[in-house]
Amino acid sequence: MRLKEILEKEKFTRDDLVTLMKISDSKELDMLYKKAYEIKTEEIGRKVYYRGLIEISNICIKNCNYCGIRKGNCKAERFSMSKDEIMKGVKWIYENNYGSLALQSGERQDEEFTDFIEDIVKEIKKLSNGKLGITLSLGEQSYETYKRWFDAGAHRYLLRIESTNEELFK
Template sequence: MRPNRQELIEMLSLKGKDEIEALYKRAYEVKKQYVGTKVYLRGLIELSNICTRNCYYCGIRRDNHNVERYYIDKEEVLKEARWCFEQHYGSLTIQAGERSDKSWIDYIEELVKEIKTLTDGKMGITLSLGEQSEETYRRWFEAGAHRYLLRIETSNPELYKSLHPAENSFENRLECIR
């Protein structure tokens, strides 16, 4: 049974050690019932901090010339993917700054295929590489990616506009999420 607002406020206001311990115990029981006790290992590779966007709040935005840019080569990514697979990680997330040039799209497609081959198709691959075309998403999924993570900082169109230059439209972001 889900707690209502008042019950949540009461739980967050607990002060006594015994009350807090009872709350932790109950939370553990609920977690165990709905999620279980198994731990799932998931890897994360920050492939690159090169980005074509210029979001005002972002440390890796295109016009930030104070950041040292990097790019991890394919051999290193495959080495890390192999390690994750050997350690029984269930999935690997590959994220980077946003790019949509053909060579990048092709590179990611090949990288996903190679990781799938390397792991006998057993490791899930999540990509987080910014807004892309529908065709690009399709190619990457056909190559073997199983999830795509696209962040959206706010669902308020006016706030979104204040965080991004005019060329980054809220509507396009929503369309990419759909």
Template structure:
């Protein structure tokens, strides 16, 4: 006989079957799940929500992932690459506004010019902020040597989404070639951890062919890999991608949204002290999407501080919010959102993963 949701939530550990049951919950069962994850967040993380000023500085990418709007094969994208001084100006804005941290994100490249440029930018950001700004980077798969150089230059957190821990599913959403290998992704995550980064990963929720078992395995993968931070959002299809032809297999946007919230809640129960980001994609479906995630388990939010004129060209998916707001608008909006979610902004703090501190003490 299967257990009730309440019985499962009272257990000290969760089996894969328990996780699947929680991910499929609705109504009062879903409310009970959210109440539990919210309670755990308050106990282990507190009310603080940390800002990461997001700079999406280039949409030039060598990869051809089948779900992504800025994939190399999409010829309808206006490609851009923001000048270094604009990136540094955005970082200075984050510093002056007491954000605590920035995130540098772009399409994937690994040529020498790009690697050297990032190293230089990291050093300059450290310099302009008197070493006070925390830096997260999300720049895809690189060699261990490159990761080390960037770490030495000042980056200390790295986000590399696994997209799916199921190899077969991963291969369905990526081209079949050595440039898109599941083993490479896993090896990169291991390299990041070995070097000493706070290591982050994540998945898309509701992609074609994905099952509840896949998602449960994704959460167990994160726990087993001992990950420090996670960013995961609902899959939103883009009509200029190969995966768009499978849109009739997708659950509704609202169902993907609710399922993402349940993923965040279960992850908070499984990994009590990690950092969990409230993804922008949640807001693309529900105007209060990010607040809802903060209430039930997330504790990181990423105001977009990319110069406004380029935001509309960094479209990984459609209906992306905040593409016409300036950085100031975004900050004011985030403050209001966090207050609505009963959170407190950890101004001027790096907001490092408590899990990382506990993991590296061992």
């Protein structure tokens, strides 16, 4: 059986991954889930890690038709959290022993926003003595902006791509 052979491998090929993603048979899915749990247990044990998410703003410069917070959606109730509001959430996350947090917002690329995020990341590192992991999900940015935020202490970036179909993306 091809599935058993794949699941016994140390590393998967592209074809292996495609095969795994196409599984629809319930018995094969069960085999896949069991193998995934086995690997997870070996690698990190039977722990649960809490991750805090703070949605800091829904203001966005993009106008992607599929998105509810797109610039042209005048029915969206816009908000943008202050530094104090964000840090209040960060403090709660830290005091409740979460392992990391994610800051998420609509996309902005102006210098004021870049500075604001850099400052927040530094404050999070300071408040948590460097213990909280920081993921940012703030849309497409320049290399320089990603670098500034990384250097400030953010170590993960979630860039959500809703579609790779150019026509649909537009």
